[in-house]
Amino acid sequence: MACKKIALQTLGNLFLLQEDAVNLLDIFETHSIHKIYLNFSDPWPKKKHEKRRLTHAHFLDIYRQLLEKEGYLEFKTDNRSLFEYTLKSMNQYGMIFEEISLDLHHSDMAAENIMSEYEKKFSSQGPIYRLKAKFKEEA
Numbered sequence: 233m234a235c236k237k238i239a240l241q242t243l244g245n246l247f248l249l250q251e252d253a254v255n256l257l258d259i260f261e262t263h264s265i266h267k268i269y270l271n272f273s274d275p276w277p278k279k280k281h282e283k284r285r286l287t288h289a290h291f292l293d294i295y296r297q298l299l300e301k302e303g304y305l306e307f308k309t310d311n312r313s314l315f316e317y318t319l320k321s322m323n324q325y326g327m328i329f330e331e332i333s334l335d336l337h338h339s340d341m342a343a344e345n346i347m348s349e350y351e352k353k354f355s356s357q358g359p360i361y362r363l364k365a366k367f368k369e370e371a
Contacts, residue, residue: 253286256294265298270307272350275314287318292325296367304330304366310354315361330365335359 234248251259276284283290287307295305305327309315322329333339337360351360 253291253294254332257297260298262297263300263303264301266303267307268295268299268303270305271348272354273307273308273313275309277313282317285314285317285321287314287321289321289325292321292327299367300367302366304364306362306364308336308351308360308362310351310358310360312358312361313364318363322363322365326368328368329363329365331364333360333362336362362367 238246238248249259270286271287274284276282282288285291299305307315307318307320319329319332331341333341336342336345337355341362345354345362354360
């Protein structure tokens with residue numbers, strides 16, 4: 233579906249990649265990405281699956297290496313437990329939160345929000361959580 237939609241556009245800087253996030257450093261150069269979006273990731277709710285969550289410290293290590301100096305990460309979810317986990321994980325990692333919304337669609341950030349089909353479908357069932365964070369500069 234995404235390929236069909238992209239084919240109708242003239243976007244020279246958009247590529248789709250179906251890959252495991254653990255392999256991203258094999259695909260992209262270090263510090264070559266300005267922004268990483270994590271939109272409605274699988275929450276992996278069981279404790280034994282915690283390392284699979286895309287905001288686990290292991291993945292944060294990867295994103296830190298991929299992002300440029302001024303780059304940042306944006307995260308959206310409808311899952312409160314995953315959002316709380318993400319806040320804790322990023323805070324323990326020492327990330328800097330630039331924006332946090334506990335109800336995106338009823339916040340100042342709503343006007344600039346671009347909704348995915350998933351977000352449109354599930355936003356009527358409860359709030360959408362969003363954050364924007366960056367990594368502290370290395371000393």
